[in-house]
Amino acid sequence: MSGHVSxxxxxxxxxxxxxxxxAITVFAAYVNLGAMNAPIALAIAxxxxxxxxxxxxxxxxxxxxxxxxxxxxxxFLAILLGEMMMDYASRGMGVVLxxxx
Amino acid sequence: MSNAVAHAxxxxxxxxHDALQHHFETMQQQKEASxxxxxxxxxxEVLFFGGLFFAYLLYRVWYFDAFAEASRTLDISLGAFNTAxxxxxxxxxxxxxxxxxxxxxxxxxRWLISTIVLGCVFLGVKVIEYADKxxxxxxxxxxxxxxxxxxxxxxxxxxxxxTMTGLHALHMIVGVGVMSVVTWMAAKGRFDEHYYTPVEMTxxxxxxxxxxxIYLFPLLYLVERHx
Numbered sequence: 001m002s003g004h005v006s007x008x009x010x011x012x013x014x015x016x017x018x019x020x021x022x023a024i025t026v027f028a029a030y031v032n033l034g035a036m037n038a039p040i041a042l043a044i045a046x047x048x049x050x051x052x053x054x055x056x057x058x059x060x061x062x063x064x065x066x067x068x069x070x071x072x073x074x075x076f077l078a079i080l081l082g083e084m085m086m087d088y089a090s091r092g093m094g095v096v097l098x099x100x101x
Numbered sequence: 102m103s104n105a106v107a108h109a110x111x112x113x114x115x116x117x118h119d120a121l122q123h124h125f126e127t128m129q130q131q132k133e134a135s136x137x138x139x140x141x142x143x144x145x146e147v148l149f150f151g152g153l154f155f156a157y158l159l160y161r162v163w164y165f166d167a168f169a170e171a172s173r174t175l176d177i178s179l180g181a182f183n184t185a186x187x188x189x190x191x192x193x194x195x196x197x198x199x200x201x202x203x204x205x206x207x208x209x210x211r212w213l214i215s216t217i218v219l220g221c222v223f224l225g226v227k228v229i230e231y232a233d234k235x236x237x238x239x240x241x242x243x244x245x246x247x248x249x250x251x252x253x254x255x256x257x258x259x260x261x262x263x264t265m266t267g268l269h270a271l272h273m274i275v276g277v278g279v280m281s282v283v284t285w286m287a288a289k290g291r292f293d294e295h296y297y298t299p300v301e302m303t304x305x306x307x308x309x310x311x312x313x314x315i316y317l318f319p320l321l322y323l324v325e326r327h328x
Contacts (some may be wrong), residue, residue, distance in 0.1 A: 005202045006195075007202060008196065011195045011199070012190055013279075014195075015189070015191075018191075018242065019188060022181065022188065022318075023258045025323065026181055026323065029319070029323035029326040029327070030326050041320070042316075044319070045229055045318075045319055047317070048315045049312050052315070053312070055195075055303075056195045056308045057308045057309075065131060066133075066136055066140055069140040072139060072144065073140075076148055077142060077149070080152065084155055
């Protein structure tokens, strides 16, 4: 009834991993990787976020319903960003400027 | 309650827990409902911050040089220090939830207080950073000063910086408030290994705040640090 109890060592390991990844992010920012700097920073951040969600937030041991809501949040985010991209990309489409008429 | 206990004993049922609301069958079901509700709330938070992150990314692509220049005015050591503090507070929060799960009352209170202290350290560093921005006229508006050719676009960066870190800090202030109440409840002995839902839900919220910062730190402080 009390749910899954993770060992303390797991929490300390996750904490250690998050600190190491933070150090890697800062280090990577000082290296010129051209266009890859931002994707690498975001990839590390996403990996860190995944560790937090799975272990600190116990999603790994949660019910399937909870897992579904977590995945749904990403799906909704994709819809939000996708629609904004469509709006952004199609701004001004089909508009004839008055000076050209 | 005494009727319920008498009823339970007479029929050989388990005695219901004090914290079990009448509209739930079991403690497990009650906890599941709270967890679901909390995650649905966090889903709306993902969308809330998601829109801001998108606005940030769009302007960053447009005015990359301005963003790189403005980002370099932020203090990377304070940002990295705060990242460590916040990840540390997530660790103490996770340990607070674990202590509640294993019915260790004083450890729960201790870890919750540690989390509150670390949260306040983060906010204190943020105050130092904000004060520095005001001092150097890096706050967008009529008093903004920059010698850069990108002065106007730099203000967009700083607008996003203050909006996103400000909303993040607001979430932390709310979190510290909620944690103070939960700490008081824990000290009063409201929780045991069968009922610690408020501690766990506060933990979910706090870890979410940590998640937002995990993205904010590289996006705001580390736009272009090489060369």
